Amino acid sequence: xxxxxxxxxxxxxxxxxxxxxxxxxxxxxxxxxxxxxxxxxxxxxxxxxxxxxxxxxxxxxxxxxxxxxxxxxxxxxxxxxxxxxxxxxxxxxxxxxxxxxxxxxxxxxxxxxxxxxxxxxxxxxxxxxxxxxxxxxxxxxxxxxxxxxxxxxxxxxxxxxxxxxxxxxxxxxxxxxxxxxxxxxxxxxxxxxxxxxxxxxxxxxxxxxxxxxxxxxxxxxxxxxxxxxxxxxxxxxxxxxxxxxxxxxxxxxxxxxxxxxxxxxxxxxxxxxxxxxxxxxxxxxxxxxxxxxxxxxxxxxxxxxxxxxxxxxxxxxxxxxxxxxxxxxxxxxxxxxxxxxxxxxxxxxxxxxxxxxxxxxxxxxxxxxxxxxxxxxxxxxxxxxxxxxxxxxxxxxxxxxxxxxxxxxxxxxxxxxxxxxxxxxxxxxxxxxxxxxxxxxxxxxxxxxxxxxxxxxxxxxxxxxxxxxxxxxxxxxxxxxxxxxxxxxxxxxxxxxxxxxxxxxxxxxxxxxxxxxxxxxxxxxxxxxxxxxxxxxxxxxxxxxxxxxxxxxxxxxxxxxxxxxxxxxxxxxxxxxxxxxxxxxxxxxxxxxxxxxxxxxxxxxxxxxxxxxxxxx
Amino acid sequence: xxxxxxxxxxxxxxxxxxxxxxxxxxxxxxxxxxxxxxxxxxxxxxxxxxxxxxxxxxxxxxxxxxxxxxxxxxxxxxxxxxxxxxxxxxxxxxxxxxxxxxxxxxxxxxxxxxxxxxxxxxxxxxxxxxxxxxxxxxxxxxxxxxxxxxxxxxxxxxxxxxxxxxxxxxxxxxxxxxxxxxxxxxxxxxxxxxxxxxxxxxxxxxxxxxxxxxxxxxxxxxxxxxxxxxxxxxxxxxxxxxxxxxxxxxxxxxxxxxxxxxxxxxxxxxxxxxxxxxxxxxxxxxxxxxxxxxxxxxxxxxxxxxxxxxxxxxxxxxxxxxxxxxxxxxxxxxxxxxxxx
Ligand SMILES: Cc1ncc(C[n+]2csc(CCOP(=O)(O)OP(=O)(O)O)c2C)c(N)n1
Ligand code: SF4
Numbered sequence: 001x002x003x004x005x006x007x008x009x010x011x012x013x014x015x016x017x018x019x020x021x022x023x024x025x026x027x028x029x030x031x032x033x034x035x036x037x038x039x040x041x042x043x044x045x046x047x048x049x050x051x052x053x054x055x056x057x058x059x060x061x062x063x064x065x066x067x068x069x070x071x072x073x074x075x076x077x078x079x080x081x082x083x084x085x086x087x088x089x090x091x092x093x094x095x096x097x098x099x100x101x102x103x104x105x106x107x108x109x110x111x112x113x114x115x116x117x118x119x120x121x122x123x124x125x126x127x128x129x130x131x132x133x134x135x136x137x138x139x140x141x142x143x144x145x146x147x148x149x150x151x152x153x154x155x156x157x158x159x160x161x162x163x164x165x166x167x168x169x170x171x172x173x174x175x176x177x178x179x180x181x182x183x184x185x186x187x188x189x190x191x192x193x194x195x196x197x198x199x200x201x202x203x204x205x206x207x208x209x210x211x212x213x214x215x216x217x218x219x220x221x222x223x224x225x226x227x228x229x230x231x232x233x234x235x236x237x238x239x240x241x242x243x244x245x246x247x248x249x250x251x252x253x254x255x256x257x258x259x260x261x262x263x264x265x266x267x268x269x270x271x272x273x274x275x276x277x278x279x280x281x282x283x284x285x286x287x288x289x290x291x292x293x294x295x296x297x298x299x300x301x302x303x304x305x306x307x308x309x310x311x312x313x314x315x316x317x318x319x320x321x322x323x324x325x326x327x328x329x330x331x332x333x334x335x336x337x338x339x340x341x342x343x344x345x346x347x348x349x350x351x352x353x354x355x356x357x358x359x360x361x362x363x364x365x366x367x368x369x370x371x372x373x374x375x376x377x378x379x380x381x382x383x384x385x386x387x388x389x390x391x392x393x394x395x396x397x398x399x400x401x402x403x404x405x406x407x408x409x410x411x412x413x414x415x416x417x418x419x420x421x422x423x424x425x426x427x428x429x430x431x432x433x434x435x436x437x438x439x440x441x442x443x444x445x446x447x448x449x450x451x452x453x454x455x456x457x458x459x460x461x462x463x464x465x466x467x468x469x470x471x472x473x474x475x476x477x478x479x480x481x482x483x484x485x486x487x488x489x490x491x492x493x494x495x496x497x498x499x500x501x502x503x504x505x506x507x508x509x510x511x512x513x514x515x516x517x518x519x520x521x522x523x524x525x526x527x528x529x530x531x532x533x534x535x536x537x538x539x540x541x542x543x544x545x546x547x548x549x550x551x552x553x554x555x556x557x558x559x560x561x562x563x564x565x566x567x568x569x570x571x572x573x574x575x576x577x578x579x580x581x582x583x584x585x586x587x588x589x590x591x592x593x594x595x596x597x598x599x600x601x602x603x604x605x606x607x608x609x610x611x612x613x614x615x616x617x
Numbered sequence: 618x619x620x621x622x623x624x625x626x627x628x629x630x631x632x633x634x635x636x637x638x639x640x641x642x643x644x645x646x647x648x649x650x651x652x653x654x655x656x657x658x659x660x661x662x663x664x665x666x667x668x669x670x671x672x673x674x675x676x677x678x679x680x681x682x683x684x685x686x687x688x689x690x691x692x693x694x695x696x697x698x699x700x701x702x703x704x705x706x707x708x709x710x711x712x713x714x715x716x717x718x719x720x721x722x723x724x725x726x727x728x729x730x731x732x733x734x735x736x737x738x739x740x741x742x743x744x745x746x747x748x749x750x751x752x753x754x755x756x757x758x759x760x761x762x763x764x765x766x767x768x769x770x771x772x773x774x775x776x777x778x779x780x781x782x783x784x785x786x787x788x789x790x791x792x793x794x795x796x797x798x799x800x801x802x803x804x805x806x807x808x809x810x811x812x813x814x815x816x817x818x819x820x821x822x823x824x825x826x827x828x829x830x831x832x833x834x835x836x837x838x839x840x841x842x843x844x845x846x847x848x849x850x851x852x853x854x855x856x857x858x859x860x861x862x863x864x865x866x867x868x869x870x871x872x873x874x875x876x877x878x879x880x881x882x883x884x885x886x887x888x889x890x891x892x893x894x895x896x897x898x899x900x901x902x903x904x905x906x907x908x909x910x911x912x913x914x915x916x917x918x919x920x921x922x923x924x925x926x927x928x929x930x931x932x933x934x935x936x937x938x939x940x941x942x943x944x945x946x947x948x949x950x951x952x953x954x955x956x957x958x
Contacts, residue, residue: 239955467680467687
């Protein structure tokens, strides 16, 4: 044992939240990801919130260029990345000024002192140096000469000064790893794998990481180390997963289990692009990824693949979904199965491309011309994207209809532990295509089954030649028809078909008492914040239950009944009240909204406050 | 392209669907439909392996009239629909039917990309220099000054020339024909079908309701030999009633010359549809009647190049060979994992 390092006490904690923030070139996302993986491997439940600037490279040191990554890790089940931060790592003044308000009083503040020079302070708008003016006194502040110490640590590896400074995030990581009693092993493995071809870089990063760790161990200033014990998650094998990755895996599983090739037609857009990237990496799963010339080509190419009898998917975000609307109408009219993934972000128009919002529910439900219903479902968290993707495909294939799957930027980029399923646990979707005929009778492309789904006849099959398209079709024959009564009949039929999906989905459940004073109704990515807030209030004895909707069209059959069992209904949404409007219109209930559009998820605290306020009135 | 020989020999009528054809009487579309029905049985591709994809417009009603598989899609997007279809099913013979408005206005982007990807599809653009279905607005190929419902004082946008665009996108097969020149049209469609890769065929089509006579100069018995020039691979560019005129290159510029008086066929430009260099094909695509040139019909360009549908499936094979058939459980369990007892 190092005699110079006095053994410092380790304080047990139930959970902790750490945020790394710095310039977008500082490698904060990597630091956060490594810390998350390490914590997950240590058995914690984790939830993350990466927060990127919209500019790829804003001028260094400016507030516009600040990039952050928040990790919440716990020995309990958690559903959110945490409201307030227990430890903040700020690599420069701009990062400090934009993130400090989330650090709790008394929280640990680790600062790269070397960047608090005149220029840095000016860029952040500081009139005086906060490290010296006493304004940070109510935090446990640790200014560290990170740039200098890191340069010393990597001396001798032959790096340029610029390259040396790029390792600084590993120094910061090392220090935080020490602070939370984390093993360096997973990150050392990562370094070996990632920089294996450049040994000098691998060695330098290793040296930085160790230097940061040892700094924590030896320096007098930081007195307490913390330890968050493993969580009691349900038994199984786990890995940490991001929403977009889980979604891509869900698509792969759905294709495989239904014996289909997977075709993704996509046009890059934040925050949906990673789905394309992930699938493009798995061509050996018989996956075709087509980077189309635009969003309309993306969806129409997918329609072509669907007509051809394969599993067709398109993925985008708000503005791209807007462009796809006409294609969705065609898919509704031609009654072809198709998955449309909408990873919501702040809108309207280009809006807040890197920030999250839930404001595209109405777009998903109604953003098309004509009476054009299609099933809409929403994933509730990163790991749930895996299941949601399969469920969306199951509905699409069984009902011969396009389906919209909603996620959002927060789910897409956030991560959490995922219990790795066995293939045998997954529900395969059985698909049948009509067999060839040689009887010479015309094939009837709109002859329907008990679910009102039409047959999926695949080109190349003898005897089933047929034509479909966007013009209204006569039922059964599929011939073009302008007959007024036929149009009414077809509009009604398509609507009835989508309504029938309600018979094929589970009844809605609530978490909490089956009746009471207040029901919180949520959908999509706000699941975690709502569930946690409701649990908290329940814990304090509040008569409140939580109803989280996965199915937004059609709504579960028993939802109206559930809503009737509570005195008040609260609908928190990251929009101005879209689900609330739907519930009010459908069930004539006096639902109350809690709405926020700041590009940020809900904090648990604000929801608890709102619920308690309603319960007290 | 997959050529299979079905046992029963098919007739043109086998390719006709039971739907009434609803184009205006006298529309040039009929003739194109008739030639298509004639050509398809000669290709040896079974009906069920033939798919017609169209956008929106009079011409795009085409798939309804064919007893094959078909999609009448949305305005301008047929090339994109065809792309998805052909990528997952390279064994199908896919035709894209489009109009000058459909293909060059709203669908210009998709047309360009389908061509540059060299997907193995056959694109037939019916050019009537007008919007037919929406009843007579000018189109991207309408000449400057054309008066239409939407351009009462005359069109002020420069027209696009479909073949120049296709060649600009490095099309591997480019041809032009005329609705009334039925033998030539049939031959051209056949060659397009047989070309492995994207084939692009412009057909001069008469809309006798909204733009009657737009191509009369190229169709009229009396003038057509002077105003058109039939391209033949390896042959000099000759035209005229007595084939007494030809096209010669003067530096980089084409010029019309009369044979005789010291000018022989050997001085003329010889057509090489297989030239890897597309500049001469482009030059041919720029020869216009109003500039005093005969307009070439026939195959401008026919070269081999890798096909997108083959490449995309080739990458899947390559990935599978390198990494083995995808194993979901192995993928799920990749990276750092831990077990909770
Ligand atoms: C999105 C959209 N915009 C506009 C229209 C209306 N529209 C239908 S056909 C057409 C033009 C067709 O012109 P062209 O391609 O030249 O075909 P033609 O009818 O002459 O064969 C237009 C503008 C439409 N159907 N969809
Ligand atoms: S409007 Fe013109 S193009 Fe359309 S069917 Fe009639 S004649 Fe043909």
